[in-house]
Amino acid sequence: MNIKQVRDLTLIDIDEERYIGISCDSCGGIGEKEHDTIKASSVIVGEQTAKVVLAELLSMGFQPLVLSDGLAVEMNDTGKNIIKGFNNTINLLKNTNVHLTGSTEENAKTVQTSIGTTGVGIIDKAKLKYKKTSKNDICVSIGLPLVGPDVIANPDKIMTITDYETLKNCDFTNEIVPVGSKGISYELDTLCQCNSLKFKYSDYISIDLNKSGGPSCSCIVSISEKNLDKLKALISINIEVLGKFY
Structure with missing residues (x-):
């Protein structure tokens, strides 16, 4: 075994x-x-x-x-x-x-x-949604990385288990990574290493890439850019494009 x-x-x-x-x-x-x-x-x-x-x-x-x-x-x-x-x-x-x-x-x-x-x-x-990210895929963040009292104060800004189930059932989500205590930047670096890729960040990003994600309040998702509008139609909370894999 x-x-x-x-x-x-x-x-x-x-x-x-x-x-x-x-x-x-x-x-x-x-x-x-x-x-x-x-x-x-x-x-x-x-x-x-x-x-x-x-x-x-x-x-x-x-x-x-x-x-x-x-x-x-x-x-x-x-x-x-x-x-x-x-x-x-x-x-x-x-x-x-x-x-x-x-x-x-x-x-x-x-x-x-x-x-x-x-x-x-x-x-x-x-x-298995692992090592499925490809060159020219984009990476988006969903939800906000929040921890402690901010989680309780902002239930409308964080990922729910329903959101995760929705993403799991999408045939166009290549990889989904919940953001842990080390933040978005760490999770994205790990995703690049697993897929032998590099990443170019967008010129402007509004969220803190190093903040703890708390109890899976946010996640990052790799998808083909053509599917971005499909994703936005399924998820009601904040979605931000972080950049592109190359």
Whole structure:
């Protein structure tokens, strides 16, 4: 059995045609508990944490199957509210039935919110959205890279799991990369390296290329320039052309 790391996913060969994909994420110090440094609704924390793991799977073309929440908090009431958030995100998926499993901490009092999340998905190898970017493709950013309180204050400016599912199902999206804590510039550099390409940035770019993307609030997508209007018709939040691959 062959196991390899591709971007943020672990890929496992299960036969000649299919991969199992495993994604993971963590969230700590964000919530309603005494020692949380960023105060936020436990439901929202659950929604955004679940989104990150599912977005990583969807972005590479996987069909999510299982989502696990390892909650280092008590079930009543913090755990229940986080689980509600997880289910809220899962229920936004239109073409996927995801099974939720997990655990809570019932043996010790917790004073800070902490979550570990794992997602499992499956894909036909031919459909993997990896190393599919070509010379003369353009790269666009979707959503805004936001983190902390800005995520809560700007829900209309960030990627939802529905957006990620829409992009996954488009036959004209070559590669989709959620923006992580290292920012757009890092993700774009990595995309170039994977495809043995270089990149020419647009003369004017309004977004911060080095800012953390928070909980997958934005992503970058490589597409043929002729499909830009199709993309804009599908996605209602901010789309900005960053430049072209060469």
